[in-house]
Amino acid sequence: MKKLINSADSVVADALAGMAAAHPGELEVDLDNRLVYRATPKEQGKVAIISGGGSGHEPLHGGFVGTGMLDAACAGEVFTSPVPDQIVAATTAVDRGAGVLHIVKNYTGDVMNFEMAAEIVDMESGIQVATVVTNDDVAVEDSLYTAGRRGVGVTVLVEKIAGAAAEEGQSLEEVARIAAAVNDAxxxxxxxxxxxxxxxxxxxxxxxxxxxxxxxxxxxxxxxxxxxxxxxxxxxxxxxxxxxxxxxxxxxxxxxxxxxxxxxxxxxxxxxxxxxxxxxxxxxxxxxxxxxxxxxxxxxxxxxxxxxxxxxxxxxxxxxxxxxxxxxxxxxxx
Amino acid sequence: MKKLINSADSVVADALAGMAAAHPGELEVDLDNRLVYRATPKEQGKVAIISGGGSGHEPLHGGFVGTGMLDAACAGEVFTSPVPDQIVAATTAVDRGAGVLHIVKNYTGDVMNFEMAAEIVDMESGIQVATVVTNDDVAVEDSLYTAGRRGVGVTVLVEKIAGAAAEEGQSLEEVARIAAAVNDAxxxxxxxxxxxxxxxxxxxxxxxxxxxxxxxxxxxxxxxxxxxxxxxxxxxxxxxxxxxxxxxxxxxxxxxxxxxxxxxxxxxxxxxxxxxxxxxxxxxxxxxxxxxxxxxxxxxxxxxxxxxxxxxxxxxxxxxxxxxxxxxxxxxxx
Missing domain, CATH: 3.30.1180.20 (Dihydroxyacetone kinase; domain 2)
Incomplete structure (x- = not known):
């Protein structure tokens, strides 16, 4: 296997450590929860946005954490959904009192784990969570890992546009509406x-x-x-x-x-x-x-x-x- | 051959056309001379900087044309030096009366063609040209295509740092000195x-x-x-x-x-x-x-x-x- 890695087991953790080393003052990484955060959190009162999914799609999602886009990203193993605990940790950490939007690519594991995380967050802390599931891939109607269309490239555009809406102080309802509109379009x-x-x-x-x-x-x-x-x-x-x-x-x-x-x-x-x-x-x-x-x-x-x-x-x-x-x-x- | 191309003959021209299409208002392309320019030229009185070399190293050099870096880039065929005519055309087009720095990777063909172009420019128009040849690769002392060390990654840093010096209005002598200092370091x-x-x-x-x-x-x-x-x-x-x-x-x-x-x-x-x-x-x-x-x-x-x-x-x-x-x-x- 021709790859620049130490071992197959440590690829994601090693790469996250490298992201932190490559972007000091801009990104911070929680290696226990496999999360990428903004080094300088967003102001209180603004909607926060997280996304996440399997690793192996870089710069998605961790590379889109920063001003005007995501507040945190949850990294799963390669091509494997993050688990609910990671998503709960990210949601709790980034909330600034205005709620958190989850942007989720339509893959069965991701959708299930983000849903479960949203339920846990609701029970534990009452933080408002809205979710937008992207499903833009016209190639196949159902696929190996999805019911319905897969969520792919539009996710980048949803993260950018919803991120800008959140940054300018729009409400969770508005940010979620815009994110869904981008996906639908x-x-x-x-x-x-x-x-x-x-x-x-x-x-x-x-x-x-x-x-x-x-x-x-x-x-x-x-x-x-x-x-x-x-x-x-x-x-x-x-x-x-x-x-x-x-x-x-x-x-x-x-x-x-x-x-x-x-x-x-x-x-x-x-x-x-x-x-x-x-x-x-x-x-x-x-x-x-x-x-x-x-x-x-x-x-x-x-x-x-x-x-x-x-x-x-x-x-x-x-x-x-x-x-x-x-x-x-x-x-x-x- | 697994490549996204139309034909081996048209790769460079097709890709340059794509660069122009991808960056309207930012880059312009002269397809006859295979040059990438800034859409908005630098102000009169500032030093201009060009570079160039074989294609196949993108984003180097065309992707580094813009404010604070290069004024133009000359694209050779894949892994082949641009010819003197291209370099002359670029130098003449970007000069704003303060001279032009040529940043050249140390490969025999590139060095020779940039030298020849500088001589032609001197004879034809009297535009001042200074040249910095990068030679940072410690791997081999002489190589298949060079006398002395090859010019590789430092070229990106030389283009960035010299580009900033030119943008703030430093003289050709100063910009060339800084470029050489970065290469030497x-x-x-x-x-x-x-x-x-x-x-x-x-x-x-x-x-x-x-x-x-x-x-x-x-x-x-x-x-x-x-x-x-x-x-x-x-x-x-x-x-x-x-x-x-x-x-x-x-x-x-x-x-x-x-x-x-x-x-x-x-x-x-x-x-x-x-x-x-x-x-x-x-x-x-x-x-x-x-x-x-x-x-x-x-x-x-x-x-x-x-x-x-x-x-x-x-x-x-x-x-x-x-x-x-x-x-x-x-x-x-x-």
Missing amino acids: GRSMGMALTSCTVPANGKPSFDLPEEEMEIGIGIHGEPGRHREPIAPASQIAARLVEPILAELPAGDGRGVIALLNGMGGTPLLELYLMYDEVARLLADAGVVVERRLVGNYITSLDMAGCSLTLVRADDEMLRLWDAPVSTPGLRWGI | GRSMGMALTSCTVPANGKPSFDLPEEEMEIGIGIHGEPGRHREPIAPASQIAARLVEPILAELPAGDGRGVIALLNGMGGTPLLELYLMYDEVARLLADAGVVVERRLVGNYITSLDMAGCSLTLVRADDEMLRLWDAPVSTPGLRWGI
Whole structure:
């Protein structure tokens, strides 16, 4: 297994220690609970936001902790949901008296554990919790690990936009409404050129022959729609854009925020090249791209491939998108 | 070949078009000359800075064009120097009457073509040009493509720090002095778990057996110091830290700026984990890390692996490091 690790058992703890070492004064890590916090907590009276999920998708979620985005992130084992105790600890720690929004990707384990944590928090402390479950992946209706669509790339945009709403002092109800609106307006589709290797397994999660790619892949390597021979980037872009546009909410003259995301093992050179194809297809379809982000934001360990997320964005979403953000993974305006 | 490309011939042009599409209002691209420019040019009277080199190292150099860093970048074919005409075009376009600094990685082709371009610029327009050649790689004394040490990771830090000096209005002589000082104070060492595949070749540049890694690798996959069985991250970190510290300029109580850089195919999870090991070794050696950067900054296509760069930094370098920068690849304070 070709990985920069000490042992499969300690990957998550070692990486969290590295995040703390890499971002002193910005992030703090609770190694017992596997949590990433802001070094400087948010002011009293503002809504706090947490997210979390299996590790292996960095910079999601810990890399999005900071001003204008998350207050804390709960790191599960690689590709494994965090447990309720972690989520309870994070929720309790970040609450500033205005309640806490949980942003949860739609995977059965995550949804169950965040629900359980919300119940425990309610019983133990009465902190108000609202939950938004993201489910933007158009590839499959139900999947290996989900009932309903999987939650993937839109999660990054929900965290950014809801984070900005919370930072400017909106209520828990409002922040949750905006988060849900972004999710409802978002659709994603991914593809893989290669599998990924979970450290504890020591071998690729699936086999993908040298001349084939998988369309509609999930972020854990779970099966997508189909396999086909590797095609030029222009055709691959069409495989992502078309199914998304088929299910994207109608425009009413509104444009989109686009995220062209790398899966972890794809060089930036190829992501830029893919974005050019995506931008061309969107222009041909009459879709105006209002904002865009190209890079590695929600990854699948060392998988080579990419995903596209489009959010049909209203003025409020664009304004909150543009608001200052200062996290290791997204930073502008500060 | 598992790549997101249209054809091996058009990779660089297609990716540059994608950069322009991904960063409207921030970057502009001259596709004829394969140049990346700032969309809003620097004010008259300030020193301009350009760099460039073979493509395949993104975000270097085009991703570092913007306020507080480069004014333009010249993109060669993959792993191939830009030609003098490109460099002349960039130099002429960015000059604001105060001269232009060329930042060049020490590879024979790059050094020769930047020299030739500087001579042409001098004859044709009389624009003042100063040149700093980076040569920080301690792995090998001469290499496949260089006389003397190779120029690698320190280039990112030279571009940032010299860029800040130019932005605050320092003279060409001063900006060149600072750039040279950063290079002189910097040392790097890299390692690879896998080879990389140049699109035009269609197969890995070298073979690296499943259980082996290469220590001292260059950013084009050129040979390093030796191969050995893959070791735990803690031991790999020692293979990077020890040879760097052996050649790093003495401290005089000064700390370092550290760059733990991914080669393109290594997930952020592993880079953070590696940084934890590096930070521990530096602490053990009594080296204070004043600033640090962890991520993909100077890559080698899809190579899995990492490199470490340390710069023994004085107060001026730290001040210029902290200055605002706004580029696709580095952004803070703005």
